[in-house]
Amino acid sequence: MRSSVIFVYLLLSILCVYCSQPKRIVDQMYISFDHARYCVRRLNGTHEIGCQSSASGNSGRMYMIDNDEEFNSYLMNTKLIDSSGSFIIVLNVNLFNTYYVDKLITSLSSKLNGLLLYLKSTSSRPEYFSHDDQCPNHRYSYYLNQTEIINWNSKGTGLFFRSFPFPIMLIDEEDDYKQLIKFYRQFNYSQSSSPTCGLELKSFQNAAHSSKTCIRRNDISHSLIDLEETFCDPVGGLNIYSKLPQSFIIIPKKRQPKSVILILTTTDSFQMFLKIKGTTGGAQQPATSLITFLALAHLIGQEQNEFKQQDKEIIFVTLDGDALDYSASFKFMFDMINGSFPIGNQNEEPIKVEHIHSIIEFQSLSLTDKLSLYTYPSSLINQTFIDTLVHNNPMIIPMAVDSSLPPASSQIFLRQTSSLSFPAYILTSTNQNQLSNHYYHSFFDDPSTLSINISSLEYNSTTEFSQWIKNIVEPFGQTLIESFVGIKKNITIKQEIINNLVYCILKNINCPLIHNVTNQSTGNSFDSSNETSLPFSINTYPVAATPTFPFVQNILSYFLRDRIYDTYNLNETTCKQYSNNDSFCSYIYVGGYAPSIMSEQSFDGYCVRSYIRSVSSMSPAFTIDNYDLSQTTYPAWTESRWTTISLRLFVIPTRKHEIITLVIGILLLSVSFIVCFILRYYTNISLLQPSSS
Amino acid sequence: MVSLSKKSPEERLNICRKYYRAGFAFLPLLWLINAIWFYKQAFKVEPYPQQAQIRTYVIRSAIGTLIWIIIIVAWNITFQLLRTKMGPLGDFLTFVYPRGYY
Numbered sequence: 001m002r003s004s005v006i007f008v009y010l011l012l013s014i015l016c017v018y019c020s021q022p023k024r025i026v027d028q029m030y031i032s033f034d035h036a037r038y039c040v041r042r043l044n045g046t047h048e049i050g051c052q053s054s055a056s057g058n059s060g061r062m063y064m065i066d067n068d069e070e071f072n073s074y075l076m077n078t079k080l081i082d083s084s085g086s087f088i089i090v091l092n093v094n095l096f097n098t099y100y101v102d103k104l105i106t107s108l109s110s111k112l113n114g115l116l117l118y119l120k121s122t123s124s125r126p127e128y129f130s131h132d133d134q135c136p137n138h139r140y141s142y143y144l145n146q147t148e149i150i151n152w153n154s155k156g157t158g159l160f161f162r163s164f165p166f167p168i169m170l171i172d173e174e175d176d177y178k179q180l181i182k183f184y185r186q187f188n189y190s191q192s193s194s195p196t197c198g199l200e201l202k203s204f205q206n207a208a209h210s211s212k213t214c215i216r217r218n219d220i221s222h223s224l225i226d227l228e229e230t231f232c233d234p235v236g237g238l239n240i241y242s243k244l245p246q247s248f249i250i251i252p253k254k255r256q257p258k259s260v261i262l263i264l265t266t267t268d269s270f271q272m273f274l275k276i277k278g279t280t281g282g283a284q285q286p287a288t289s290l291i292t293f294l295a296l297a298h299l300i301g302q303e304q305n306e307f308k309q310q311d312k313e314i315i316f317v318t319l320d321g322d323a324l325d326y327s328a329s330f331k332f333m334f335d336m337i338n339g340s341f342p343i344g345n346q347n348e349e350p351i352k353v354e355h356i357h358s359i360i361e362f363q364s365l366s367l368t369d370k371l372s373l374y375t376y377p378s379s380l381i382n383q384t385f386i387d388t389l390v391h392n393n394p395m396i397i398p399m400a401v402d403s404s405l406p407p408a409s410s411q412i413f414l415r416q417t418s419s420l421s422f423p424a425y426i427l428t429s430t431n432q433n434q435l436s437n438h439y440y441h442s443f444f445d446d447p448s449t450l451s452i453n454i455s456s457l458e459y460n461s462t463t464e465f466s467q468w469i470k471n472i473v474e475p476f477g478q479t480l481i482e483s484f485v486g487i488k489k490n491i492t493i494k495q496e497i498i499n500n501l502v503y504c505i506l507k508n509i510n511c512p513l514i515h516n517v518t519n520q521s522t523g524n525s526f527d528s529s530n531e532t533s534l535p536f537s538i539n540t541y542p543v544a545a546t547p548t549f550p551f552v553q554n555i556l557s558y559f560l561r562d563r564i565y566d567t568y569n570l571n572e573t574t575c576k577q578y579s580n581n582d583s584f585c586s587y588i589y590v591g592g593y594a595p596s597i598m599s600e601q602s603f604d605g606y607c608v609r610s611y612i613r614s615v616s617s618m619s620p621a622f623t624i625d626n627y628d629l630s631q632t633t634y635p636a637w638t639e640s641r642w643t644t645i646s647l648r649l650f651v652i653p654t655r656k657h658e659i660i661t662l663v664i665g666i667l668l669l670s671v672s673f674i675v676c677f678i679l680r681y682y683t684n685i686s687l688l689q690p691s692s693s
Numbered sequence: 694m695v696s697l698s699k700k701s702p703e704e705r706l707n708i709c710r711k712y713y714r715a716g717f718a719f720l721p722l723l724w725l726i727n728a729i730w731f732y733k734q735a736f737k738v739e740p741y742p743q744q745a746q747i748r749t750y751v752i753r754s755a756i757g758t759l760i761w762i763i764i765i766v767a768w769n770i771t772f773q774l775l776r777t778k779m780g781p782l783g784d785f786l787t788f789v790y791p792r793g794y795y
Contacts, residue, residue, distance in 0.1 A: 204792075206792045206793055208791075220785060229790070229792075
């Protein structure tokens with residue numbers, strides 16, 4: 001009797017283990033899409049932009065619209081619209097513009113609970129996809145009071161700057177699209193009450209209303225409860241600047257007026273749809289400009305012996321945060337006007353507005369045959385410089401005198417000095433007042449737009465793009481030498497260096513270049529970003545662990561290093577000793593980047609003497625005491641915080657199914673009550689009393 | 694549980710008086726409890742010498758409770774309606790901020 005009981009027990013347990021599927025019920029109910037892009041909320045001094053969902057997600061019946069005919073037939077199908085209380089419209093990415101979105105919002109009003117965009121395949125991307133304004137960055141531009149504005153980005157929809165009360169997500173992976181369409185076709189067969197697919201979009205944002213409210217709420221803490229909750233973070237990264245470490249104006253020596261040339265570029269961009277561990281776009285703007293900037297820095301570093309013979313300083317500056325209302329440029333000018341540029345050593349004479357000779361900017365460059373050179377104001381520009389530039393590089397076309405400037409950081413430099421102090425020269429790729437970039441400030445701005453096949457790109461592959469960069473940078477460097485040093489010299493940069501830069505920035509930051517120019521510990525910090533390109537997106541303060549800043553800092557400082565140290569065979573301790581004696585430059589001990597080193601001997605390690613400074617690029621609105629954030633003197637952008645973002649697909653059962661489920665549930669409940677009652681009434685088991693043996 | 698029937702009339706008056714006086718320290722709940730608990734004693738039981746005094750305490754507690762209810766409801770409605778329109782003051786008065794909403 002006993003053995004048979006044990007045998008039955010064992011048999012049942014074995015059956016249970018092998019026959020049960022170890023899956024939670026919730027996994028069988030929902031299909032989740034983990035690689036979807038999402039739209040988040042950002043705030044400026046007075047408004048909020050972006051998307052918001054409810055805390056538990058927005059769900060609704062899924063309806064797919066692929067083209068214009070389906071769109072019109074959907075809006076006319078009142079029976080379908082009335083059949084459900086909330087809809088999630090799945091829209092082809094080609095239909096994402098103001099016309100269709102506004103029509104959906106007005107027709108469906110509160111029934112529109114979310115929008116999911118899909119991209120069928122990478123080859124079917126739309127020809128233009130930019131959600132920045134038609135005239136980008138116009139809120140703080142130099143041309144505020146002009147009635148006639150130029151639409152540099154004429155295909156821009158401006159949807160980035162609108163506030164949506166529902167979440168918007170985007171599926172850009174082909175597998176996700178195939179899965180979505182498979183379930184849709186399976187279930188949404190007829191429009192009657194058969195089971196249909198539903199979607200749940202969750203992208204809850206913590207911040208609301210405006211930067212002013214949000215920052216105020218960040219700061220108020222009722223100290224009974226000790227946790228301070230942060231709702232939003234100010235937008236800002238690091239402005240990095242570097243120059244040849246040859247000459248310093250140490251107090252009490254006086255700096256000569258008009259002796260500093262600034263070369264500018266930006267390191268940030270934005271996209272309407274973000275993805276964790278996804279590409280951020282930014283290949284044309286700002287990566288192309290950044291690569292040109294770094295290559296030019298290498299050229300100047302190469303020819304530093306020529307530049308030593310004259311007294312003008314060339315300072316290379318990267319600005320982070322200009323994509324949103326030029327916050328970084330405002331901060332840079334604020335620092336300059338208040339005497340804290342350059343930062344660091346108090347013994348270095350500050351550079352003020354009167355010391356600036358001119359500013360040169362690389363902005364919105366694309367792989368085009370011709371480049372446009374914008375200059376302003378006509379009273380201060382040096383025509384000889386422009387002529388030399390055009391003579392050395394026939395690709396450059398100078399624009400008409402005093403023509404309107406494209407969206408560029410120089411606009412703020414000119415505005416803050418009333419265009420009375422120095423001229424600006426902006427090199428950009430525009431054609432008839434149109435930016436050549438079809439994907440301005442969008443995640444589609446990837447290397448394929450630069451005719452680069454990213455999958456076959458190697459560390460040292462020469463592409464049409466890297467040759468194009470070489471053809472721009474060399475004449476430019478030649479022009480700088482001719483104009484400031486006064487000699488005509490044919491200078492060249494090794495193609496290998498540009499190939500390496502292109503590979504590192506556009507394909508894989510964890511490349512040999514960055515390891516050769518950094519010391520061991522900094523180099524190891526790039527290992528976590530293996531196989532990712534340099535991210536170009538909105539950075540917030542406190543600065544997150546983005547590899548962009550250490551990358552730019554180390555490469556820029558290495559390219560502009562004091563090259564005499566390449567000939568010294570030093571070890572790490574000697575290098576440290578040098579750094580103790582010099583308070584202006586930094587000394588690091590690195591492996592050395594071979595293509596950049598000119599001397600014949602090669603050593604195991606090199607001591608690098610360089611001048612590099614990084615300053616927070618947060619708008620002055622957040623650092624000035626008692627500044628009212630709703631004022632428009634300085635931009636005040638913040639980005640909301642969020643926790644989980646999820647996209648899930650489920651099946652909405654028919655009405656009949658729901659009613660049957662409910663009735664069965666109630667029946668089970670009452671049956672269980674009855675059974676318990678009967679058991680209590682008819683049995684005499686009392687668990688609390690000891691059993692009588 | 695205190696049972697009033699077991700207490701002598703002086704003790705009952707004492708308790709009622711203590712609750713009435715304590716309620717002035719911004720404690721309307723004490724008045725509410727006073728009014729409800731001693732209602733039977735004040736109006737429904739056969740008269741005894743201290744009942745008149747208990748009756749006045751109960752009536753005054755009831756009036757006090759009513760005034761407090763009006764004040765609290767009025768403030769609640771004002772705060773709900775004007776929290777966002779008050780600007781910084783509304784945020785300083787709020788204890789828990791609604792996440793994601795103004």
